[in-house]
Structures are given as C-alpha cells and as structure tokens.
Amino acid sequence: MVMENGDQQGFKQRDKDKIELKNAGLKITAPRLKILQLLESADQRHFTAEELYQEFVQSGEEIGLATVYRVLTQFEAAGLVIRHHFEGNQSVFELAKGDHHDHLICVRCGRVEEFMDDVIEARQQVISQLAHFKMSHHFLNIYGCCQTCETKKG
Amino acid sequence: MVMENGDQQGFKQRDKDKIELKNAGLKITAPRLKILQLLESADQRHFTAEELYQEFVQSGEEIGLATVYRVLTQFEAAGLVIRHHFEGNQSVFELAKGDHHDHLICVRCGRVEEFMDDVIEARQQVISQLAHFKMSHHFLNIYGCCQTCETKKG
DNA sequence: GTCCGTGCAAAGGATTTGCATAATC
C-alpha cells in the first residue's frame, strides 16, 4: 500500500499518528502530530531539528524550536525516531520504521540514501560474539560523493 | 616491535613525533608534542578533548583547552588523527595509525574496542558501486555491552 | 627578526531548562 500526502488520505494517516502517540504513552498534541506528519513526508526522511523548525516557520505553524527538540527527544526515547550523529555538529532525526537500514551520506550535497545488507548484518553478529560483546544496535555510515554530485564536479 | 613508555624509549619516540609533525607541515611546539605523546599512550586510544586537557591539568602541564582543540583540529586536517562522532555530544579523537578499523562501543562503561573485518569492507565497496556512490570513508559503530559490564550486571 | 602558536577570555552554535500560560484528558 502506497501512502499519499493528499487530503483524502490525510485523515487516515492522522488517526494512525494518534494511535502511535498513544502507544508511545504520549498525549496527543498539535506539535507532536505535526512533527510526526513532517517526518512521514515521503520526499525527505532525514531532518535536523532546525530544518523541521524552519519548515514550520515557513508554513506559518506556531511551534517553538525548544518544543521541536523536546518532542524529538521524547520520540527517540519512545523508539519512534532515530537520532543520528553524522559528521558535523547537528543531530539528524529519522522516523523509525520497523526495518533497520544503514546510510550513504554525500559529503557534498548532504543527501542521505539508505541501504541494508544481510551479509554485513550477519558479520556484525559474528564479530560481536567473537568479542564477547552484547550488541544492542549499530550504525554504519558510508561517506562519499553521490552520482549527481560526482557528475557535476566535471 | 612493541613500544614502551619508558624513558629510554622516550627519546626515540619523541624524534619520531617530531618527524611526524614536520611531515604534516606543522611547527614543533610543546603542546603538539605532548598531545601526540598522550594519544600514543598504549593504555587508552580514544579521548575527548576534555579528557586530554584533564590529563595535562593533572600532570601539571600548561596547556589550554582551546589549544587542545586547535591542535586536534590541525591533526585531523593533517590526517594524523580521526575524529569520531559516537553517541553523546562530544567528539572522540583517536590517533590515525595506518590501518583502518571499526569500533565496538560499550554503552555502559564507554570502553572502545577496535575490529576490522574484510568481508564487511568488501561488501561496502559493492554497496557503494551499486548505489553509484564514490565512497571516501566510512564508520561502523557497534553499540552494546562489553563482557565486563555484562558480567557485573548480575 | 618574522611569523606562527599559545593562553585566556569572550563569542558561537546546538541543545536543554525554568517558568508562566495554555492545552489535554
């Protein structure tokens, strides 16, 4: 099933969001719903707090930057959101869909692509076991230059 | 060849350090030499700027925190040092020995272990090529609980 | 002697917190 952002779908999605918040033990408030909706928007999946905030400013929403941070931190604690520490000084947030994946990050344009590789996942299990290490989670970030930027370089 | 921190070895190591600085195009100064020496100390390989600074404070060295940051940034630019963005808000610095390796980070005690896996390295090449992505570098961080902490938990 | 490096203090950017108000349940 493909999700659209159109109005006719909007109601259903909003109900889903409310259920997600309830399941996370969070009250349903306007800022939380709006942030959840923005994170679900298909075109971009990785945001800094500032980027989210600017989206709200530009669409005339009344949400403070502090609230954006507070909500993101709560979402992270609830497992709704994953906080990434890519290079640079800002955290990047992404909606936690059920599936695990890793990232290709373009150091030129900042574009983030996702990938998942079963071979790598399996090897990490082996490595952890050999090191007598109880893995809880992991991040694999590949930095470089995406095709678009590589072509532009000339 | 195993390196000791003893005095008789100290002179040789200091000469090596000076050569390293020269090769990096950096003047030989006391703070740079001291930071390099500390980073080479065998017992710990991963430091925050604050940790390095505290080491100097406790051994009575006259080095400012700003200088620690400046030198680390220069070392990073020169490829002498790698800056990691583990979870948490501080950068972690590590001496760049020639070999690449990835990290197991204990979320309890903060201990950092290193590992390298050829299978994973190779897969990353494949993944990058499939994504038409020109990889420059990568970080794989496995978070979890080390054996010592797991045993303590009881 | 010239130029670069350092220390200190102040500035900067990202994120968090205190508090009065406003919203949820």
Added chain:
DNA sequence: GATTATGCAAATCCTTTGCACGGAC
C-alpha cells in the same frame, strides 16, 4: 479540574575565535 505540554528566554555544554604575548625557525 488536575496534570502535562508549550513558548519564550535564559542557561548550559561543547567548540571556536580575537587578541596580546611568547616561542620556533
């Protein structure tokens, strides 16, 4: 109606920068 969330501003943490002095070459 009680409790929790929000917005704003101030505070905090990590890191960088400006400037006058000291050290390297």
